[in-house]
Amino acid sequence: MDTVITIVVFGVVGLSGLIAIGVLFRGDHPHDQIGAGGLDVSAGPPRVPGGPPEDTPAMREDDIRQMLEARNRRRRARGQAESDVDGELRALLDDRPAPAERQRDPSVEAEARAIVTARNARRRRRGEPEGDVEAEVAELLERVDPA
Incomplete structure (x- = not known):
């Protein structure tokens, strides 16, 4: 019985050694693949079919409006006066004034x-x-x- 166990142990060790040598000489380096899963930032953003949506002026305006409304909710919660969301939105989205109209610091x-x-x-x-x-x-x- 001791000879059977010895043969199995040496067989497993020998087979493992052959597999290790095969992996070693396979050509690609295992360390280069570390982190190549879904969280690898060097691979760039994940590929989405159709690609990401383009930012449109309407999307930008909606984002700014949401931020201004959130700021008003925080002001209201603190008991402060609210600001005019539409007026601030127009001021933020309007083109910059001409150089003659602009006052520099x-x-x-x-x-x-x-x-x-x-x-x-x-x-x-x-x-x-x-x-x-x-x-x-x-x-x-x-x-x-x-x-």
């Missing part, structure tokens, strides 16, 4: 002017011609806060 303009002044000082030290301060300030402000 004076500190932003002062910072842009300081940047341009420092730029001109560096140009002066290198012997290059200085730029137009007002034009460069306007260009920098437009680049930072386009209309």
